[in-house]
Every structure is written in structure tokens, then in C-alpha cells.
Amino acid sequence: MTVPDEVRAVVHGHVQGVGFRWATRGRLAELGLDGSATNRTDGTVEVVATGAGADLARLVSWLRGGGTPGRVTRVDVVPRA
Known part of the structure; x- marks a missing residue:
């Protein structure tokens, strides 16, 4: 069994109250990824x-x-160690 990779990204800018989390959850589903946007x-x-x-x-x-x-304005990505 292959262990899945994991990514944590912190997204900066005007990203709250604009449907960003909803769109991100949809993109996760489209790509077949498990995850969350908070x-x-x-x-x-x-x-x-x-x-x-x-x-x-x-x-x-x-x-x-x-x-x-x-x-x-910025996306900080921290891959799983």
C-alpha cells in the first residue's frame, strides 16, 4: 500500500468571505484528493x-x-516531512 503525500498550504490575501474555501473543496474533489480548507x-x-x-x-x-x-497574494506550502 502506498502512503499518500500530504501538503499544507497557507493562502494569504483577500480569501475569506469570497467563496474561496467552497471553491477549494470543489477542486479537492475534482482532483480526487482528501482534505480541507479552513x-x-x-x-x-x-x-x-x-x-x-x-x-x-x-x-x-x-x-x-x-x-x-x-x-x-501569497501561498506558503509546507510538504509533509
């Missing part, structure tokens, strides 16, 4: 996802690519 008290959104490495890379590209609701 508002943080500092105004960022934390995205945690597990699955195949190539699909995680697609997710990160999507988060950074500008096709998301709101306005993303």
Missing part, C-alpha cells in the same frame, strides 16, 4: 490535502494561478 483568525486560509503527488502539485498550481475566488 479560515484562520489571521485572515488566511489553511488548505490541507492528501493524495497523489501529481494531483497535489495541480492543487498548488491552482491555488497560485489566480483562478480562485478573491485575491491571492
Whole structure:
């Protein structure tokens, strides 16, 4: 059995109250990833996802690519150690 990869991303910008979490959860499902998108008290959104490495890379590209609701200014990605 293959252990899935995991990525945690903290998304900065105007990403709360604009449908960002909803859209991210939809993208997770489209890519066949398990995960969540959660508002943080500092105004960022934390995205945690597990699955195949190539699909995680697609997710990160999507988060950074500008096709998301709101306005993303920075995405900090921390792969599982």
C-alpha cells in the first residue's frame, strides 16, 4: 500500500468571505484528493490535502494561478516531512 503525500498550504490575501474555501473543496474533489480548507483568525486560509503527488502539485498550481475566488497574494506550502 502506498502512503499518500500530504501538503499544507497557507493562502494569504483577500480569501475569506469570497467563496474561496467552497471553491477549494470543489477542486479537492475534482482532483480526487482528501482534505480541507479552513479560515484562520489571521485572515488566511489553511488548505490541507492528501493524495497523489501529481494531483497535489495541480492543487498548488491552482491555488497560485489566480483562478480562485478573491485575491491571492501569497501561498506558503509546507510538504509533509
